[in-house]
Amino acid sequence: MNFVPSLAVSGKAAGQFFTPESVARSLVQWVVRSPSDVLIDPSCGDGALLVHHPQSRGIEQDPYSAWVARERVPSAAIDCTDFFTWAADTRERFDCAAGNPPFIRYQSFKGLSKNAAAAICRAVGVKLSGLTSTWPAFLIATASLLKPSGRMAFVVPAEIGHAPYARELLGYLLRAFSTVHVIAIREKLFPQLSQDCWLLYCDGRGGTASDVRFSRVDSFEPSPRPPIPDEVAHWSALTQDWGGRLRPLLIPSEARGFYLDISSGGTATRFGDFAKIGIGYVSGDNEFFHLSPSQARHHQIPTEYLVPTVRRGRSLQSNVVDQHMLERWQAADEPCLLLSLPPTGELPETVSRYLETDQGHEASKRYKCRVRRAWYSVPGVSRPDYFLQYMSGDEVRLARNDAGAVCTNSVHGVHLGDFQKASKALSTWESDYTKLSCELEGHPLGGGMLKLEPREAGRISFIGEGLVLPHSIFAEALSVMRRWRHQT
Structure with a gap:
């Protein structure tokens, strides 16, 4: 049919x-x-x-x-x-x-x-x-x-x-x-x-x-x-x-065998062993809660109520989100600032006026907003240690959060638990073994995209220190997986 x-x-x-x-x-x-x-x-x-x-x-x-x-x-x-x-x-x-x-x-x-x-x-x-x-x-x-x-x-x-x-x-x-x-x-x-x-x-x-x-x-x-x-x-x-x-x-059985030997051995580490991975906040109305620098100035929103945010996975263009990257977003006047308000307490007059705009009234009626204690207070806002792409094209990007930014639910926030274990594991992020692990643990979304749900991201495997890998085997297997999801 x-x-x-x-x-x-x-x-x-x-x-x-x-x-x-x-x-x-x-x-x-x-x-x-x-x-x-x-x-x-x-x-x-x-x-x-x-x-x-x-x-x-x-x-x-x-x-x-x-x-x-x-x-x-x-x-x-x-x-x-x-x-x-x-x-x-x-x-x-x-x-x-x-x-x-x-x-x-x-x-x-x-x-x-x-x-x-x-x-x-x-x-x-x-x-x-x-x-x-x-x-x-x-x-x-x-x-x-x-x-x-x-x-x-x-x-x-x-x-x-x-x-x-x-x-x-x-x-x-x-x-x-x-x-x-x-x-x-x-x-x-x-x-x-x-x-x-x-x-x-x-x-x-x-x-x-x-x-x-x-x-x-x-x-x-x-x-x-x-x-x-x-x-x-x-x-x-x-x-x-x-x-x-x-x-x-x-992928070939030889590559699977090597991968299983390493991932199940005592030298490999899973992402979830040293970090908690989850999606970022849900604003309820991205157009209202995300402001560009010019919008923030126009509405006279105090800087203490604005937090730099990573809105999309494609914003992760390097392995670090730092002040220089924020400055580039702000120079382009991108809506990279989250309006982050407390659920209780008095708000500045300029913020109250912004909440009373037509756009604010529309936002307050949206489901995710109207079920909150205070519709204008976005919950679940936190500053992770790293950002991980939820959906990616050629390869999955992991970026260190040097800027103290937050992220939407289009991006995973990575909060480290064991910093020593994390330091050793994350140093191997660029290895073909870990890139292959992303492909094996994630799943194709269509259109060449790879999607990593939080539980899948937690299974990503990192090689141990000093382990010699059969490079060509994992590189070839990685190429095979990317071809199957139509990403070359």
Whole structure:
């Protein structure tokens, strides 16, 4: 059917992206063993997959797409309804399944559909968090409709390789099928999307597996059967070493082995071992609370209520935020000053006048502001020892805070706990080993960006003193990871 991204692209109705013909044909070929097999596509869209096997059942919620599918594949049985509520009641069972399930973020997944999906997942022992997108539930519900020895093949977001809920999904699939095969594809299946897509193939419904088959391909090539796996990874080892994440399998096994030997040895240090890492403050209205020097002068805001701030990760252009950098921002009249007011006490008249402006009244109505004790007092403002990029392009920047600045929630603040341990570890920040660690512990955001959540940043590994590294191995592995997130 249609891959529905979290960011809609103009020109595509309802954000739908239909499966390329070569992909649709291959997925159907992978799962259909006999002309009499009955295939289900749980989100069939315009029938792109059903057309390759007319002995099919399609479910599609969008009326127009369902109509197109019926016209395109008149032999298929196609219902225009919500898949989860239909799946919860149907007694039909199928020989195989193929599809491209909607990728809808949790914020938009609600109501009867979400309740039905949760009930289906609970019935097979899977409890997905409230932050889970729709596609894992589509796979689990579809698997529940397969006959013994059934097969399924799906387009899936590449986040199957790193999302926290992917571990629950993969664990279930290994309990439900004798073969679980993930095919990672570097080149985009949907060039118009920032997100990458991989393929998933499962065979032998009713069996169990202890290993995940994994293939790495540069680009999709049509084929009548899944590619030969590049490696077979033990699930127990994947969960122990990598938390059930598949992305580390993108690099050669030799590099993974060296990395694990070092990171689990006594000489390496994790970022979280000596520092607390978290996002900065949430202002509630960045335009109101961040002032440029000229705005501060115009409103006559006293300097004691203004704090220099790092608003964006891209502002970290060097390994230190110092007075010279602040002066450059101020010379460019950037909004680099946070209005930092106490929640109680009398305020200067000029500050009160600024709060009473039309912009101030609008800010006071915003959710993050109106739920505060004093709407104008931004909480969580602190001066970290370092700034760490939350999202980065070519490489992750870490900058020492010599200027005593603060930061927004677009940047991580790093507060050191053990200064001696920090001094030794941070001196190796520029090593290929630690840069590779950023790639392995973080995850791609799309558009070539790497994102590091606080928990991921805490796992970044630093080499010990005097340790001789196989430089070329880590440099090559680093290059591989950056190519896979489309950053060269």
